[in-house]
Amino acid sequence: MAFHGVSLGYDLGMPKTLAAGLNEDDLILKNLNFELPAGSFHFLTGPSGSGKTSLLKMIYLAQKPTTGVIELFGETIRPHDRAQTAGLRRRLGIIFQDFRLLEHLNVFDNAALPLFVHGAHFHEYHDDVTELLNWVGLKNRLDAMPNVLSGGEKQRLAIARAVVTRPTLILADEPTGNIDYAMGLRIMRLFIELNRLGATVLIATHDEGLVKASGMPVLELRQGQLFQRDVSEGVR
Known part of the structure; x- marks a missing residue:
């Protein structure tokens, strides 16, 4: 995944187009040039x-950049190509801040939904989904509906759903924001294991404790620009 000269501008909360004209003060992201190598892990x-969320949205193709080019899995993004998207x-695998669970499906079926949509059969994924839900602490909630789950349980379910297909690229927006520190570390071990199996991982977070505990490299957004930061050395 790579950004080449990518900027994003907003005007009164709406994405700003080239036709509307660009002003430095309107840009929330400014001329970003960076690459996430395949198999890398970054905060x-x-x-x-x-x-942070706007940058993630551009990567998962929910937001078009105002300027610049984005490459994903070796393909240059064509904003109006629905088949490519x-x-x-x-x-x-996308983990949203607002969970985006389907209220009419129970915990198991929410987690398994991507596999079902891709055509897998129940007997093919039952054991794997059950094991994953056990890992995120939902073993005893398989039949529960989203409306009875706590915020932390919803967060863990959203994480399970995002990684159940073993995606090539995992994008997580504050994935530990609603769970305690111990469970946060457990979730981080899951992300690290998926990374070891080949997934590229990018996690947006405010949790500096988790960042330091992991020791993984950090990309930091400041004043619209992106800096690489070593956890032990500060911004460079």
């Missing part, structure tokens, strides 16, 4: 409002 940090998204 994305920065103050609230710095553009659908194909690329099948290789993504």
